[in-house]
Amino acid sequence: MDEQKQLDAFQKRIDNGETIEPKDRMPDRYRKQLIRMMSQHAHSEIVGMLPEGNWIQRAPSLKRKKVLLAKVQDEAGHGLYIYSAVETLGVTRREVVEDYMYGNAKYSSIFNYPTLTYADICVIGWLVDGAAIVNQTMLARSSYGPYARSMVRICKEESFHKKQGYEMLAKMASGTPEQKKMAQDAVNRWWWPTLMMFGPPDDQSPNSQELIRWGVKSKTNDELRQSFVDMTVMEAKAIGIEIPDPDLKYNHETGHWDFGEVPWDEFWEVIKGNGPMNRERIRARRKAYEEGAWVREAASEYARKKRLEEEKAS
Amino acid sequence: MSTLDQKPTTRDEVLFEYLVRLADDRLILGQRLSEWCGHGPELEEDLALANIALDMIGHAGALYTYAAEIEGQGRDEDDLAYFRDDIDFKNLQMLEQPIGDFGYTIARQFLFSVYSYLLYSELKKAEDEQFSGMADKHLKEIRYHLRHSREWVLRLGDGTEESHRRIQDAFDDLWMYTGEMFDMDEVDRMAVEHGFGADLKQLREEWKKNVSEVIEEATLKVPRDDQYMASGGRTGFHTEHLGHMLAQMQFLRRSYPDAEWT
Numbered sequence: 001m002d003e004q005k006q007l008d009a010f011q012k013r014i015d016n017g018e019t020i021e022p023k024d025r026m027p028d029r030y031r032k033q034l035i036r037m038m039s040q041h042a043h044s045e046i047v048g049m050l051p052e053g054n055w056i057q058r059a060p061s062l063k064r065k066k067v068l069l070a071k072v073q074d075e076a077g078h079g080l081y082i083y084s085a086v087e088t089l090g091v092t093r094r095e096v097v098e099d100y101m102y103g104n105a106k107y108s109s110i111f112n113y114p115t116l117t118y119a120d121i122c123v124i125g126w127l128v129d130g131a132a133i134v135n136q137t138m139l140a141r142s143s144y145g146p147y148a149r150s151m152v153r154i155c156k157e158e159s160f161h162k163k164q165g166y167e168m169l170a171k172m173a174s175g176t177p178e179q180k181k182m183a184q185d186a187v188n189r190w191w192w193p194t195l196m197m198f199g200p201p202d203d204q205s206p207n208s209q210e211l212i213r214w215g216v217k218s219k220t221n222d223e224l225r226q227s228f229v230d231m232t233v234m235e236a237k238a239i240g241i242e243i244p245d246p247d248l249k250y251n252h253e254t255g256h257w258d259f260g261e262v263p264w265d266e267f268w269e270v271i272k273g274n275g276p277m278n279r280e281r282i283r284a285r286r287k288a289y290e291e292g293a294w295v296r297e298a299a300s301e302y303a304r305k306k307r308l309e310e311e312k313a314s
Numbered sequence: 315m316s317t318l319d320q321k322p323t324t325r326d327e328v329l330f331e332y333l334v335r336l337a338d339d340r341l342i343l344g345q346r347l348s349e350w351c352g353h354g355p356e357l358e359e360d361l362a363l364a365n366i367a368l369d370m371i372g373h374a375g376a377l378y379t380y381a382a383e384i385e386g387q388g389r390d391e392d393d394l395a396y397f398r399d400d401i402d403f404k405n406l407q408m409l410e411q412p413i414g415d416f417g418y419t420i421a422r423q424f425l426f427s428v429y430s431y432l433l434y435s436e437l438k439k440a441e442d443e444q445f446s447g448m449a450d451k452h453l454k455e456i457r458y459h460l461r462h463s464r465e466w467v468l469r470l471g472d473g474t475e476e477s478h479r480r481i482q483d484a485f486d487d488l489w490m491y492t493g494e495m496f497d498m499d500e501v502d503r504m505a506v507e508h509g510f511g512a513d514l515k516q517l518r519e520e521w522k523k524n525v526s527e528v529i530e531e532a533t534l535k536v537p538r539d540d541q542y543m544a545s546g547g548r549t550g551f552h553t554e555h556l557g558h559m560l561a562q563m564q565f566l567r568r569s570y571p572d573a574e575w576t
Contacts (some may be wrong), residue, residue: 022345028357032326046352049352056348057345057348057562058562058565060564060566060573060575061392061396061575062371062374062378062391062392062395063576064576066375068369069351069364069367069368069371072351072364073351073365073368076351076360076361076364077361079357083460084358105374119510144426157442167436168575171575175574176570176573179570222416260362284353287353288352288353291355291415293414294474294480295356295359295416296356296468298474299469301473302470302473305472
C-alpha cells in the first residue's frame with residue numbers, strides 16, 4: 001500500500017468512529033501530534049502542582065489542608081496516568097519530561113501565574129479545573145483509546161475539584177469583607193488567563209484542523225471557550241462574583257454570552273516564556289529533578305543488585 | 315503545656331493532654347511531609363509522601379477532635395491546631411526538624427513509623443473505646459508508612475555510594491532526637507495508670523531491635539546511644555524551627571479570626 005492509501009484507510013477508520021489503539025497502524029504525524037498534546041497535558045498536571053502546593057502549608061483549616069493536599073495529589077496521579085498513556089506511543093516518560101524541563105515542550109500557560117491569596121486556590125478549582133473539564137470532556141471521546149480512557153477517569157476527579165473550589169469560593173464571597181476582597185481579586189486576576197487555556201483563536205491555531213480531522217478533538221478552541229463562558233457566567237452570578245469583562249453580554253440571537261477581546265499579546269508572551277512565573281516554575285521542576293537524581297540512581301542500583309542476587313540464587 | 319500551665323490531674327485532663335501530644339506529633343510531621351508535594355525525586359514519591367502527609371494530618375485531626383470533646387470547652391480541631399503557640403505544642407523535636415534531603419525525610423519517617431507502630435499496637439488496647447478504636451484504625455495506615463519508609467531505607471542504604479552516605483548521615487543526625495520518644499513523665503505514668511497509655515520504656519527495646527535490623531540489612535551502622543539526647547518537646551521546649559513552621563501554618567487563620575473557612 002502506498003502512503004496515500006494508508007492515510008485514506010486510517011482516515012476511514014477515524015470517520016467511522018473507530019478507536020485507535022497502541023498497536024494499530026497510524027500515520028507518523030498522528031503519533032507525533034498525540035505525543036505532543038498528551039505530554040503537554042501531563043506536564044501541565046505536574047507543573048500545576050506548584051501554584052496549588054504553594055498554599056498547602058498555609059491552608060486556613062485542617063479540613064482545607066487535607067482537601068488541598070488530596071487535590072494536588074490527584075494532579076500528580078493524573079500526570080502519572082497520562083505519562084503512562086504517552087508511553088504507549090513509543091516514547092519514555094523521561095524523554096518527554098526532560099523535553100519540557102530542558103527543551104521546547106510546553107505546558108499550560110495558566111500555571112505561569114502566581115497564587116497570591118488562599119482565594120486563588122478556590123478560583124483555580126472553579127475556573128481552571130472548570131476549563132479543564134470542558135476540554136477533557138471532549139478529549140474523552142478522542143480517537144486515541146488510551147488518551148480517551150485516561151480522560152474519563154480524570155474528568156470525574158476534576159469535577160470533584162471544581163465543586164470543592166466553587167463551594168469554598170462561595171463561602172469566601174459571602175464571608176468577611178477581607179474574604180470578599182480576596183475572592184473578587186482572585187477572579188479578576190485569573191479570568192483572562194483561564195480563557196487563554198483553550199488556546200489561540202481558531203484562525204491562529206495551526207494544529208486544530210488536523211486534530212479535528214483525526215478525531216483527537218471534536219471542537220475548536222473558540223467553541224470550547226464559548227461553552228466555558230456560557231457555563232461560568234451564571235455560576236459567578238449565583239455567588240455574587242463579578243466577571244471582570246465590561247463587554248460581557250447575553251446575545252439573544254445566538255443564545256451565547258458575548259465577551260470582550262482576550263488579551264492575546266499577553267498569551268503569546270507567556271507562551272514564549274515571559275509570564276510572571278515561567279522561569280520560577282521551570283527552576284523548581286529542574287531543582288526537584290536534579291536533586292532527586294541520586295535517589296533514582298540508588299533505586300535502580302538497588303534493583304540491579306537484587307536481580308543479580310536472585311539470578312545467583314537460581 | 316508551657317512552664318506556667320497547671321499539671322493535669324483528673325483522668326479527663328490526662329487523656330486530653332495525652333491525645334494532644336499524639337496529635338501534635340502527627341500534625342507537625344504531616345506539615346513537614348507536605349512540603350515535598352511537587353518537589354519529590356520522582357512522581358511516585360510525590361504521591362506517596364503526600365499520601366502519608368494526608369494520613370498524618372487526618373490522624374491529628376481525629377485526635378484533636380476527641381481531645382476537644384473530652385475537654386468540653388467548646389474548642390475544635392482547628393482551635394487546637396491554629397490557636398496555640400510553640401510553647402504549647404507538645405510534639406517530639408525530631409518531627410519539627412526541616413525536611414532535609416530525601417534521605418533525611420525517609421530516615422525520620424522510618425524511625426517514627428516503627429515507634430508509631432509499636433505505640434499504636436499498645437494504644438489499640440486502651441481502656442477507652444473511642445481512643446482504642448481510633449488507634450486500631452490508624453494502625454492500618456501506619457503499617458503502610460512503615461513499609462514505605464523501610465523499603466526506601468534498604469534502597470538508599472544498599473544503593474549507591476552517595477545514597478549510602480546520605481542516609482547514614484541522616485540517621486547519625488537524627489539519633490539525638492530518638493531518646494525523647496521513650497521519656498516517661500507524669501502524664502505518661504498517669505495515662506498508664508488510667509489504662510489508656512503505653513509504657514514507653516517497655517517499647518524502647520523492641521523499637522531498637524526493629525530499627526537496628528533494618529539499618530543493618532541496609533548495610534548501615536546503627537548510631538551509638540551513649541550520646542547527647544535532646545528532650546523537652548513534651549513540655550513545650552522546642553528547637554527554633556517550630557516557631558517558623560507555626561507562623562506559616564497559622565498566619566491566615568489567625569489574621570482573620572472571624573472568617574469561616576470550613
